[in-house]
Amino acid sequence: MAEPISVTVITGFLGSGKTTFINHILTGNHGKKIAIIENEFGEVGVDDGLVIETKEEVFEMNNGCICCTVRGDLIRIMHKLLKRKNRFDAILIETTGLADPAPVAQTFFVDDELKDRVRLDAILTVVDAKHILKHLDDTQIEEGAENEAVEQVAFADRILLNKVDLVSEDEKQAVVRRIKSINGAAEIIETVQARADLDQVLGIRAFSLDRILEEEPDFLDPDAEHTHSSDVTSVGIEAEGNLDFSKAQRWLSTLLREKGEDIFRSKGILCFAGSDDKHVFQGVHMLMSFSSSAEGAGRPWAPGETRVNRLVFIGRHLDRAALNDSFRSCLASSAAAA
């Protein structure tokens, strides 16, 4: 029988740098044929426009959460990939920032076909050095629900301590201590823009079933209970039309300055009046940035592609009507723009 295909599960809280990491791998010199399975949280998917275009194949699963409702889809995609004549050397699975990696990993041990033909190489957890403590110590999570940021660190075989450019040495050491208190076994790799040495993250044979069973004795029980906190929700906006750049920038910077504690993650693909480029907006709590396809961010508009603004806000206490209204008031052609 052929050598099992290596699967890497990439997890990490909202905005930690998972897509950045995937892009780093895709542009790296690994000589492997890689398939990517992506699962994004939020009513409107944006990541398909943010993963850079390469010859690799990307499969999206955006109809629910990979660790709960769409595990059947994951199994179906995996079976399909295994049937391919020209096989993949490796499969990367990017989970949503709110996923528990354990049920995803379990899939490869309880499905009879996958068990024999796939080898879970590692669970890699990307950690945002600036924001992780806020989420590990989140006191607002509903009773009975899991803190997914803690689960993601606990289940990691290797941790990418990312965004070390945003913290001081003391802050970084505090994060390292906290990570080690949750998971003393995982090696920690410090990164900026998730630029880890590929030999340290792919084909590392780091996943250990024994360690996981120690951590979670019912890991192999397909009926094990698993409850997400339901107060973190998303508001998606999908609309044609050109935005006025200054208005949109003012709107988003004010919004994140005032509500960035509760808005964990925001991102979007935007159309601006007077520009043919695709523009990318990225927000993680109060930090935000704009970039464009002309600068290499995201894929440029394809010929004939309908230009649609797609934004998603993920967090607590989101005001859907206010977000939609303020978006509309930034349209260059709207009455409010006059």
Ligand SMILES: Nc1nc2c(ncn2[C@@H]2O[C@H](COP(=O)(O)OP(=O)(O)OP(=O)(O)O)[C@@H](O)[C@H]2O)c(=O)[nH]1
């Ligand atoms: N300063 C800094 N920013 C980073 C670094 N790595 C990623 N970012 C930025 O952080 C933002 C989020 O990165 P993504 O890679 O989209 O994060 P993600 O984990 O895929 O996010 P979601 O899956 O949407 O939750 C983007 O604006 C990135 O450019 C880093 O090392 N330093």
